[in-house]
Amino acid sequence: MATDLNDSADPGEARARTRTATGALYRQFVGPMLASDEGADAEQLSQLSLQALGQASLRRHWPLIRGALDGLGAELKRPDPRLEQSLFGCRFSNPVGLAAGFDKNGVAAGIWHQFGFGFAELGTITWHGQPGNPRPRLFRLAAERAALNRMGFNNVGAQAARRLLERQGLPAAGQRPTVLGINIGKSKQTPLELAPDDYASSLELLAPLADYAVVNVSSPNTPGLRELQEEGNLRRLVERLRRTPGCPPLLVKVAPDLEDDAIDAIARMAYQEGLAGVIAVNTSLDRLGLEQRRLTQTGRNLADEAGGLSGVPIRRRALEVLRRLRATAGPALPLIGVGGIDSAQVAWERIAAGACLIQLYTGWVYEGPELVPLILEGLGDQLSRHGLAGIGQAVGSNLPWLE
Numbered sequence: 574m575a576t577d578l579n580d581s582a583d584p585g586e587a588r589a590r591t592r593t594a595t596g597a598l599y600r601q602f603v604g605p606m607l608a609s610d611e612g613a614d615a616e617q618l619s620q621l622s623l624q625a626l627g628q629a630s631l632r633r634h635w636p637l638i639r640g641a642l643d644g645l646g647a648e649l650k651r652p653d654p655r656l657e658q659s660l661f662g663c664r665f666s667n668p669v670g671l672a673a674g675f676d677k678n679g680v681a682a683g684i685w686h687q688f689g690f691g692f693a694e695l696g697t698i699t700w701h702g703q704p705g706n707p708r709p710r711l712f713r714l715a716a717e718r719a720a721l722n723r724m725g726f727n728n729v730g731a732q733a734a735r736r737l738l739e740r741q742g743l744p745a746a747g748q749r750p751t752v753l754g755i756n757i758g759k760s761k762q763t764p765l766e767l768a769p770d771d772y773a774s775s776l777e778l779l780a781p782l783a784d785y786a787v788v789n790v791s792s793p794n795t796p797g798l799r800e801l802q803e804e805g806n807l808r809r810l811v812e813r814l815r816r817t818p819g820c821p822p823l824l825v826k827v828a829p830d831l832e833d834d835a836i837d838a839i840a841r842m843a844y845q846e847g848l849a850g851v852i853a854v855n856t857s858l859d860r861l862g863l864e865q866r867r868l869t870q871t872g873r874n875l876a877d878e879a880g881g882l883s884g885v886p887i888r889r890r891a892l893e894v895l896r897r898l899r900a901t902a903g904p905a906l907p908l909i910g911v912g913g914i915d916s917a918q919v920a921w922e923r924i925a926a927g928a929c930l931i932q933l934y935t936g937w938v939y940e941g942p943e944l945v946p947l948i949l950e951g952l953g954d955q956l957s958r959h960g961l962a963g964i965g966q967a968v969g970s971n972l973p974w975l976e
């Protein structure tokens with residue numbers, strides 16, 4: 574029967590089922606580095622892996638690299654027609670996506686499908702390239718399977734990002750093996766009142782490369798940004814963006830720290846404006862019981878550190894926000910659930926609560942690439958146990974996880 578997953582940092586549940594060489598390598602070589610807060614620098618680790626993935630994406634047609642990537646895909650993909658969905662004009666081969674922030678500049682856009690993802694969200698990209706906040710700015714909280722980050726939208730800027738994407742020679746939108754979303758944010762140097770034009774410039778430039786676009790108004794690391802979540806501001810921003818030539822399906826990404834009435838206002842606005850969907854949630858400014866947790870790298874408590882919390886501690890709140898959005902907007906508004914998902918059971922719970930799609934970040938880093946096939950297998954298995962024909966029937970069904 575259903576169990577309460579929301580305080581558990583133990584993802585062990587069905588881990589034993591999926592065993593791949595990639596998973597074993599990850600556990601052996603990367604696992605020990607992720608097992609404590611100290612040691613390998615979290616940002617350096619992800620930069621190193623992204624550099625390698627970026628090179629692989631650029632050269633993915635070279636026979637040797639193609640062979641390696643196809644081998645990876647053979648291990649990690651789980652094609653299953655029951656997991657396919659068409660949403661806001663995009664065909665998703667499965668509901669599991671890579672969340673924004675891992676591939677901020679889209680350097681590996683050509684190969685995310687080989688990790689089994691049904692979609693990948695690139696960005697956040699801002700109009701002006703910017704270095705982000707001073708380091709260290711990404712911290713592991715290993716015992717809690719969590720992270721704290723205050724990256725501050727470090728990215729090369731919309732124009733350079735477009736060049737990076739074009740260099741990869743991606744198939745046209747709609748003909749790709751995986752759906753590509755592009756997440757757009759406000760440049761730090763742009764005052765809040767000029768935000769709509771700043772977002773619109775990035776959107777216009779990147780729209781031809783995106784299957785969908787996301788308005789990020791919820792990062793805690795750009796001063797003032799979250800004020801754009803206020804109903805009037807958000808409505809003006811969305812209306813401006815929808816007038817942008819070639820605007821793809823547009824979604825809004827919200828924070829977990831919103832009051833209930835603010836969540837309701839966004840849900841209503843999204844529905845009235847005909848937005849393609851809402852992504853819930855970004856990282857949290859709330860310390861969610863971890864106020865006194867010491868960050869070993871700085872010696873300060875989390876309560877005194879800037880940045881957004883992600884991973885297991887935000888799971889419960891992410892689920893609450895999703896439920897609230899669903900209750901207010903109804904089943905017609907597509908929702909993407911993200912925050913603390915690190916197992917098939919948690920993924921199922923989010924889908925049953927109303928998410929059409931889910932995204933992974935912190936859980937994927939801790940669990941490794943095997944998490945994607947593990948979730949896909951688990952979802953397929955639950956469909957069988959409940960006698961459902963497709964994942965769409967599970968969305969918002971509130972059906973429990975069956976052992």
Ligand SMILES: Cc1cc2nc3c(=O)[nH]c(=O)nc-3n(C[C@H](O)[C@H](O)[C@H](O)COP(=O)(O)O)c2cc1C
Nearest residue numbers: 672673674696697722854855883884912913934935
């Ligand atoms: C290091 C880091 C960087 C992130 N950068 C972004 C970003 O640029 N844009 C964004 O919308 N979300 C960003 N996020 C938030 C994630 O996309 C996701 O919403 C959040 O981490 C909750 O999911 P999780 O618990 O699975 O990590 C970032 C998260 C992390 C950990």
